[in-house]
Amino acid sequence: MVELVGSTVVLREFRMSDVDATMAIVGDERVTTTLSFDSLTREQQSERIAATIQRAGETPRTEYYLAATLKSDGRLIGFGRLGLTGVRAAKLGGALAADHWGAGYALDGARTLLDFAFGDLDLHRVTAAIGPDNHASIAAVTRLGFVYEGTLRDHVYTNQAWRDSRLYSMLAQDWTPDAH
Numbered sequence: 001m002v003e004l005v006g007s008t009v010v011l012r013e014f015r016m017s018d019v020d021a022t023m024a025i026v027g028d029e030r031v032t033t034t035l036s037f038d039s040l041t042r043e044q045q046s047e048r049i050a051a052t053i054q055r056a057g058e059t060p061r062t063e064y065y066l067a068a069t070l071k072s073d074g075r076l077i078g079f080g081r082l083g084l085t086g087v088r089a090a091k092l093g094g095a096l097a098a099d100h101w102g103a104g105y106a107l108d109g110a111r112t113l114l115d116f117a118f119g120d121l122d123l124h125r126v127t128a129a130i131g132p133d134n135h136a137s138i139a140a141v142t143r144l145g146f147v148y149e150g151t152l153r154d155h156v157y158t159n160q161a162w163r164d165s166r167l168y169s170m171l172a173q174d175w176t177p178d179a180h
Contacts, residue, residue, distance in 0.1 A: 002056075002064060006112035009105050011066040011080050013056055018067055019046045021076035024097040031095055034134040036156040064116070068096070068109045080109045082117055088124040090117055092141075107140045114144065118175045125172070129155060129165035141168045145175070 004011040019042065025031050026040040026048075040048070052065045061084070068078035078096035085091055092113060096106045117123045129152060130137045142148075146168035155165035 002066065002116075004066070004112045004116050005071070006108040008071050008103075008108045009077070009112065010069050010071050010074075011109060011112055012069060014049050014052050014065065014067050014079075016046070016049060016053070018076055019049055022049070022067075022079070024099070025078055025095050028098055030098045033159060034131050034137065035095055036093075036129075036158060038158055064113075066113075068094070068105065070105075077105060078109065080113050082113055082121070082126070084121075088122065090121070090123055090126050092117075092126050092128045101136065106137070107143065110140060110144060114170065114175055115177050118172045119177070123172060126170045128168045130168065131156075131163055132166050138166065138168075141170075144170065146170045147174075 001013050002011075003013070022045055023042055026037075026045050027042070029039050032039045055061070055063060055065070063084060064082045066080050067076050068080055069076050077100045078094060080094035081092070083091040083093065092110065094106065094109060094113075096109075114126060117126050127149075128137075128141050128146060130141065132151070147170070149167045149169055152165040152167055154162035156163050
């Protein structure tokens with residue numbers, strides 16, 4: 001069981017009791033307009049969490065999809081994900097409930113995942129594909145030291161339209177824990 005402790009958030013394995021709390025994220029169009037999927041129903045989210053729990057037990061593990069909770073009181077406020085791809089590489093993703101935007105939680109969660117990625121997992125490269133209108137996420141990865149690589153045209157289909165993504169990357173030799 002993975003538990004990653006940041007400055008303000010704790011990233012932990014999902015459990016089925018998290019379904020209702022996650023609906024403030026995956027059921028909120030303010031949040032999902034920036035994600036690679038449309039808003040979900042409670043039933044769809046229940047199925048996603050069940051599948052996530054199952055994948056967490058597989059060997060080799062192909063993703064770390066973790067609940068983001070407040071360090072102060074344990075309330076679930078978002079999620080973070082490292083999807084392992086290729087050789088020593090991963091895709092970084094995540095989302096935060098709109099009521100918690102602007103407080104630095106997403107930045108802390110991403111920093112905590114990157115410490116894990118380049119530390120425990122010994123990854124070489126982490127990428128983040130972000131919608132061009134998601135200025136907060138672009139600012140966060142830029143602050144963390146990610147490098148802009150280019151635009152992935154018509155990368156995701158969400159909200160009945162194709163959307164480009166801006167691709168950012170971080171290499172292990174560029175990551176300095178606690179410096180970002």
